[in-house]
Amino acid sequence: MDKYLTLPDKQPGFSLPKIVVILIILASLAVFPFVFTNRFYISLINEMLIYGLLAMSLDVLLGYTGLLSFMHNAYLGISAYAVGLFLIHISPSSLWLACLAGVLFTALVALPVGWVQVRTGGLAFALLTLAFGMMFHTIVWKWYSLTGGDDGLMGMPNPAISIFGWEIANSGDPTAMYLLTLVVVTTCYMLTRRIIRSPFGAVLEAIRENEERAAFIGINVRMYKLLGWMLACTLAGVAGALFILYKGYIGPTTMSAFAGAGVLMMLLLGGMGTLWGPLVGAAIFIYIQDYISTMSEHWEIYLGIVVVLLVLFMPTGFVGLGGYLKRLRRS
């Protein structure tokens, strides 16, 4: 990749007003289900949060490491299937163990795939993510006896959510699941932000800006690419565990190329290289999708047009819009 990505302006660290705003947003999100008891909106925001986490994990890969993954949703799907199968076949009551197994399994699948992928160049990497993603989709789709094929994975038990033996709520309860998702996504965001702002994150950005120079100053490019890939896939795995607990169901369409394009569009809508941009992008995308898909069956055409227009005219997304307008006014 010889030419650079167009990224939004760098955001400085946390300042006091920013912390206040973030706390207000978090508090209002936490209070939300108790004020608006409409289940539809609770599950809509829940979905936004889960897909926000997925888009954020893709941002680690694309916005920070400069590697494009077309089918990041495949790793969400793998984790969701693993958690579901664990709960159905192995132990229907141990929620945390199932989540841990799901995330670990995802990492285990992602490791050899990533190992092959980072050995090729930047372009072949992107093509391979598509090929491997399609492969996982085909496996899930065709392996009827294990995954239920087209019908998806059904008959998920609803284990209790408990901490140290103290039972808090049932995972079938949408409000409880919503709060759990909020806590997990917030934690993941803070953690990822910490990792990205560490020297490790700086190395990833160096690779994104210029792979050859990064190699010249002694960075093991392949290893760091693999680490970035593993971080992104593990986060996608966390999102997958949340996904199946909240939906209680997963089908192969969640892992399709079409859904993968949706995740990419969330990232583009929000703005790459910001971590919080994708969360905003996911919220916008899920809302629009919910709105349009009920009206039109030709959602594919609109998705395509919007992606093309976004790339052509608004590569920095909504997050970068402020900086873009500022520059426009100056010139």
Added chain:
Amino acid sequence: MGGSLSTAVDIILNSLVLGGVFLIVAIGLNIIYGLSRVMNLAHGSLYAVGAYAGYSIVGIGFNYFAAILLAPILVAAVGLVLERTIIAPMRKRSMIYTLILTYGLMFFLDGLIKYVWGNEPRFIELPTMIQSTIPILGTQYPVFRLVMLLITAAVMTGLMLLLNKTKIGIILRASSTIPEMVSCLGVNMKHVHIGAFVLGCALAGIAGTIAGPLTTIDPLMGHEMLISSFVVIVIGGLGSLRGAVIAALLVGAVQTLAEFFITDLAMVIVYMLMALILAFMPRGLLGEGKFE
């Protein structure tokens, strides 16, 4: 079914036919990539457009062989419009944007296909003279598959002559290695980019019309072909034309064998092969960017 010999002949011929279709699509992709550094993810959808165009051309009363000539022209025209409007402005920017843009384009074209032709599978009506079968070494082989094989060979020969024996070919080959130098010699690189894209699209259109009668035509055929042609060009080496030839025949053979023995998960075997080759030869069989 006959003995093992006839089965073997069946498999060999089928893998040649399948490999031939892969080859035409993958070569088109490789020509576009090699000359203008654009990886076109909508290529599979253009292939599907070619197949549907062939279906419609036959549908309004033309001969199938006329469709093989007309459909690629139609797809090439679509390609010309796309190149001028949205692909060309992307050349100045990071390749990642081109990838995402053409990915969006792929969904747009797929949606358009569903909108125009609907979701149901279609079949191209073949002329009666090639609908029969012919005995080859104990097996009854459909004539039209042999005709496809001949067409594939003719297309490849034509392409080889174009690239190796004509002045256009010299310009194209030179532009793939040192575009700056070719530009200095007074060749307008814009025209080279347009030519490469249109040529690639025409090849996708030909492949679509050839493959139409082999399989059913449905809106998802483009996705499958896109992935297969990726596998081919990644195994052969990005931008390497000879690599694509070897890889297409290899993938065609492996997929036919896998489909013969374990019907459902045949593609998984192909991916495994690709992963194995890339693990040891990350740049593909013949290395990247050898445009010859």
